[in-house]
Amino acid sequence: MLRFLTRRVIGAAVILVIISGVTFFLFFVIPADPARLACGKVCPPETLAQARHNLGLDHPVAVQFVSWLGGIFVGRDYPGLGNCPAPCLGYSFVNRAPVFETIIDRLPVTIALTIGASVIFLTFGVATGIIAALRQGKALDKIASISSLVGASMQIYFVGTLAMYFFVYQAHIFPQPKYIPITEDPVGWFNGLLLPWIVLAIIFTANYTRMTRSTMVENLSEDYVRTARAKGMSGRSVVMRFALRGTLTPIITIFGVDLGQLIGGAIITETTFGLQGIGRLSVRAVDYSDLPTLMATVLVAAGAIVGMNIVVDALYAVIDPRVRLS
Amino acid sequence: MNHRKRSALAVVAAASLALVGACAPGNAGAPSSAPASAGASSAPAAEAYKPPTITLGTAEDSKGPAIPPEGVVKGGTVTMIDRDDFAHFDPAQIYVNTDANFGLLISRGLTGYKRVAKGDYKLVGDLATDAGTVSDGGKTWTFTLKDGVKWQDGSPITSADVKWSVERMFAPFVTFGPNYIQTWLTSENYKKDYPGPYGGKELDNIETPDAKSIVFKFNSPHADANYAFAMAGYNIVPKAKDTKEKYDKEPVSSGPYIIKSHVVDKSLELARNPNWDAATDPIRGAYPDVWKMEFGQEATQVTDRLVADSGPDQTAFTFYSNTPAERLQQVLGDASLADRRMISPSPYGNYYYFNLDRVKDQKIRQAINYAWPAKQIQQALGGPQAVALPTTILNENTTVGYKPYDLFGKLAKPEGDIEKAKQLLAESSNPHPTIVYAYNNLPTQEPVTLVIKNALEKAGIKVVAKSLDRKTYYDSISQTKNEFDLYWGGWGADWPSGSTVMPIIFGPVSDGGQNMSHLNDPTVKAEMKKIEENPDIDAANAAWMNLDKQIQETITPMVVAENRIGTFLHGSKVGGAEIDPQQWIVSPNTIFVKQ
Numbered sequence: 071m072l073r074f075l076t077r078r079v080i081g082a083a084v085i086l087v088i089i090s091g092v093t094f095f096l097f098f099v100i101p102a103d104p105a106r107l108a109c110g111k112v113c114p115p116e117t118l119a120q121a122r123h124n125l126g127l128d129h130p131v132a133v134q135f136v137s138w139l140g141g142i143f144v145g146r147d148y149p150g151l152g153n154c155p156a157p158c159l160g161y162s163f164v165n166r167a168p169v170f171e172t173i174i175d176r177l178p179v180t181i182a183l184t185i186g187a188s189v190i191f192l193t194f195g196v197a198t199g200i201i202a203a204l205r206q207g208k209a210l211d212k213i214a215s216i217s218s219l220v221g222a223s224m225q226i227y228f229v230g231t232l233a234m235y236f237f238v239y240q241a242h243i244f245p246q247p248k249y250i251p252i253t254e255d256p257v258g259w260f261n262g263l264l265l266p267w268i269v270l271a272i273i274f275t276a277n278y279t280r281m282t283r284s285t286m287v288e289n290l291s292e293d294y295v296r297t298a299r300a301k302g303m304s305g306r307s308v309v310m311r312f313a314l315r316g317t318l319t320p321i322i323t324i325f326g327v328d329l330g331q332l333i334g335g336a337i338i339t340e341t342t343f344g345l346q347g348i349g350r351l352s353v354r355a356v357d358y359s360d361l362p363t364l365m366a367t368v369l370v371a372a373g374a375i376v377g378m379n380i381v382v383d384a385l386y387a388v389i390d391p392r393v394r395l396s
Numbered sequence: 397m398n399h400r401k402r403s404a405l406a407v408v409a410a411a412s413l414a415l416v417g418a419c420a421p422g423n424a425g426a427p428s429s430a431p432a433s434a435g436a437s438s439a440p441a442a443e444a445y446k447p448p449t450i451t452l453g454t455a456e457d458s459k460g461p462a463i464p465p466e467g468v469v470k471g472g473t474v475t476m477i478d479r480d481d482f483a484h485f486d487p488a489q490i491y492v493n494t495d496a497n498f499g500l501l502i503s504r505g506l507t508g509y510k511r512v513a514k515g516d517y518k519l520v521g522d523l524a525t526d527a528g529t530v531s532d533g534g535k536t537w538t539f540t541l542k543d544g545v546k547w548q549d550g551s552p553i554t555s556a557d558v559k560w561s562v563e564r565m566f567a568p569f570v571t572f573g574p575n576y577i578q579t580w581l582t583s584e585n586y587k588k589d590y591p592g593p594y595g596g597k598e599l600d601n602i603e604t605p606d607a608k609s610i611v612f613k614f615n616s617p618h619a620d621a622n623y624a625f626a627m628a629g630y631n632i633v634p635k636a637k638d639t640k641e642k643y644d645k646e647p648v649s650s651g652p653y654i655i656k657s658h659v660v661d662k663s664l665e666l667a668r669n670p671n672w673d674a675a676t677d678p679i680r681g682a683y684p685d686v687w688k689m690e691f692g693q694e695a696t697q698v699t700d701r702l703v704a705d706s707g708p709d710q711t712a713f714t715f716y717s718n719t720p721a722e723r724l725q726q727v728l729g730d731a732s733l734a735d736r737r738m739i740s741p742s743p744y745g746n747y748y749y750f751n752l753d754r755v756k757d758q759k760i761r762q763a764i765n766y767a768w769p770a771k772q773i774q775q776a777l778g779g780p781q782a783v784a785l786p787t788t789i790l791n792e793n794t795t796v797g798y799k800p801y802d803l804f805g806k807l808a809k810p811e812g813d814i815e816k817a818k819q820l821l822a823e824s825s826n827p828h829p830t831i832v833y834a835y836n837n838l839p840t841q842e843p844v845t846l847v848i849k850n851a852l853e854k855a856g857i858k859v860v861a862k863s864l865d866r867k868t869y870y871d872s873i874s875q876t877k878n879e880f881d882l883y884w885g886g887w888g889a890d891w892p893s894g895s896t897v898m899p900i901i902f903g904p905v906s907d908g909g910q911n912m913s914h915l916n917d918p919t920v921k922a923e924m925k926k927i928e929e930n931p932d933i934d935a936a937n938a939a940w941m942n943l944d945k946q947i948q949e950t951i952t953p954m955v956v957a958e959n960r961i962g963t964f965l966h967g968s969k970v971g972g973a974e975i976d977p978q979q980w981i982v983s984p985n986t987i988f989v990k991q
Contacts, residue, residue, distance in 0.1 A: 117568060117571050117587065120568055121571070152642075164483075165481075165660045165661055166483075166644060166645060166660065167645075167660050172660065172661075175659060175660075175662070234697075234700065235700070238704070238706075239700055239701070239703070239704035239706065240704070242706055242707075245707070246701060246706075246707075246708075246709065341694065344692055344693045344694070344697050345692075346661065346662045346691075346692045350692060351661075354661070359867070
């Protein structure tokens with residue numbers, strides 16, 4: 071297991087460097103001058119040159135990339151602004167702050183949003199899928215199937231906007247969504263995120279219901295399930311110990327991808343509910359041609375997906391003994 | 397102010413977000429006949445918009461405290477919600493109106509605008525005892541600091557601080573603020589003339605005879621220098637606490653509040669500055685005890701929250717989130733919102749510039765002006781409640797001595813006079829010209845472009861529309877050798893006079909410059925120089941207005957574009973909320989929390 075994990079982590083690091091490099095080089099294809107943003111209305115050529123120097127833009131792109139990469143491990147000095155300690159993901163001239171500070175500030179919002187929604191959609195999605203599979207062809211199955219189809223067809227910006235209008239502005243059932251650190255006010259944290267969690271879960275639950283149902287139906291007709299039943303095991307044991315276990319493998323696969331994507335930034339959800347997470351930060355970075363922040367958000371998104379893939383691969387072995395790590 | 401900056405700030409989702417990047421006031425205002433509000437049937441009857449009156453105050457006017465708005469209550473916590481955080485806190489780096497407006501809460505300058513009544517403002521002494529004394533034919537300006545003005549640590553504000561604050565604006569790291577005073581003290585190449593005070597060198601033409609007096613000796617007359625000093629960019633910084641670049645993040649307050657906490661792009665909280673004395677301040681009411689600011693809310697969210705007016709949002713308002721088009725009918729049509737609506741046309745100048753290097757025949761330029769489908773553009777952008785149709789280059793909101801004119805019959809025929817256009821084209825060098833129209837690739841500009849194309853083609857003008865990427869739009873159109881005939885650009889006045897508009901938009905022709913029509917007329921240049929050096933400010937203001945009409949009459953370098961009308965909301969427990977007509981942003985000076 072250790073060898074496996076070591077190998078995967080090294081592979082992940084290489085992937086992240088490649089993604090960072092591609093993003094970095096692609097950024098310079100965009101017809102926008104980051105130095106111009108760091109230099110205001112009165113920007114004579116010498117000041118612009120100074121801004122370019124301060125940003126390190128007067129070096130070849132490859133050298134800039136190496137400097138950026140090196141900053142992550144040993145920090146960097148920014149003339150006139152001081153030292154950016156490791157892990158230095160760059161200095162944002164838009165936010166006037168080291169990017170790492172901003173990421174650390176925004177990440178808890180996105181993680182809280184992701185975890186809360188995941189608990190809801192995983193629980194409801196899998197439970198509904200199991201019930202639908204066990205009641206195959208009956209009313210409950212049909213209701214679950216139709217509901218999941220409707221849910222899967224919905225868009226967050228639509229459901230979220232409606233939910234805000236009716237439940238926050240009209241009925242006042244939910245407070246204005248906002249992020250309060252759980253350490254400051256656990257109840258406020260829960261209340262502030264409950265509506266975004268539910269809306270996000272409505273969209274995602276559908277996929278899990280459908281996936282669980284179809285896989286469960288398939289597993290229930292497998293030989294090993296039939297054998298277990300033939301040996302006299304109770305229906306509950308058959309479902310929970312055999313059929314469900316087999317069902318979990320694809321569920322965990324898509325859950326890993328979803329979790330990675332959500333941590334990378336639930337852009338639309340965060341925008342709809344005005345939450346200041348990684349998703350909104352990345353949109354703003356694109357808007358303002360804020361390369362250091364953009365790089366960091368890409369890195370977080372890529373790291374989340376790559377990291378979750380490693381976790382998923384490791385979990386395969388725990389759930390399904392047929393999987394051999396080596 | 398530069399709409400390039402506005403664009404850089406607003407980008408993407410903000411087409412409807414009145415994120416004005418501007419310095420102070422701009423031009424291109426709504427004519428007084430423009431409806432300020434013409435909403436649905438349940439909306440209040442449309443009132444004719446009345447531009448502000450801006451006059452010069454006396455020493456008596458410069459005494460504190462500020463004139464309180466009706467029903468004012470002191471205390472409480474007010475919340476401001478908007479999309480973006482403030483870009484700068486260092487006064488020297490402040491040019492855009494959002495930063496300047498926030499600056500009112502934490503910093504002060506020599507002069508500023510005092511609200512006497514709604515729509516009635518006076519330029520008064522802020523830290524100075526009056527709005528300054530001019531001598532030497534407009535070349536020398538003297539200010540005296542008031543007694544009892546202090547920094548947040550209780551130390552006195554001195555003339556040395558004022559001198560230092562102006563000198564540091566020459567430093568290489570200062571790149572965002574205004575440059576008027578620096579240029580007047582030295583030259584156009586002011587950064588080369590003087591490197592700033594950090595090396596120990598001082599500017600000899602700023603004198604501080606004592607701790608209270610400061611004298612500026614300019615190279616040429618500038619009768620409106622006291623207006624220039626009212627720009628937030630010329631607010632002051634303590635010499636003893638100047639941390640150069642870092643000051644932008646750790647400002648020292650001279651205003652009524654200090655920054656208690658700030659999470660970049662997320663939240664900001666202000667608490668009272670115990671060393672600010674209301675008796676010295678004729679401008680800032682500073683009624684709430686605490687200011688909370690919340691960023692990251694799109695204009696739609698801000699509007700929805702303020703319409704709902706629930707719980708804590710009852711004490712909330714927005715500095716600049718203009719009601720977006722999709723909510724405008726709802727907001728204007730809801731009679732219950734009447735007391736919480738604020739409506740004002742933009743003070744900025746919006747123009748469709750002709751590239752005079754390419755469209756050389758004035759008859760063709762005049763024909764386009766006559767054929768211009770102003771009314772159709774107005775409809776495409778949300779109707780008369782969202783857009784006004786100005787007819788002058790200078791904006792009535794920001795021009796003392798404003799005098800309206802309507803050269804091309806826009807008020808009589810806002811839909812365009814195609815016959816008159818055809819007649820002019822027939823007399824021109826090319827009765828069927830082709831015009832290359834470049835536009836910014838924003839969702840709002842597609843329908844506008846279609847409207848323009850249809851109207852001009854009716855007059856016999858072929859329009860080739862070129863969509864430009866929003867990130868490179870301004871770079872493309874501000875190239876002197878561009879390949880376009882017509883394109884939109886904007887500018888806003890920095891104080892209520894043509895002196896910060898005309899010499900900019902008809903100034904030097906250069907790549908990246910603001911003279912987008914490439915007008916390079918010796919008569920106009922000479923007239924502008926003459927007006928700039930006129931020591932009689934009233935005569936100068938009148939002369940700018942005359943030049944405005946003269947340029948359109950004799951050269952016609954542009955079509956004056958439509959002007960946005962902003963509709964802002966505030967919560968039911970917020971009192972004294974008003975849009976500053978010069979800045980097009982809700983002023984913090986009169987805000988209070990109803991108990």
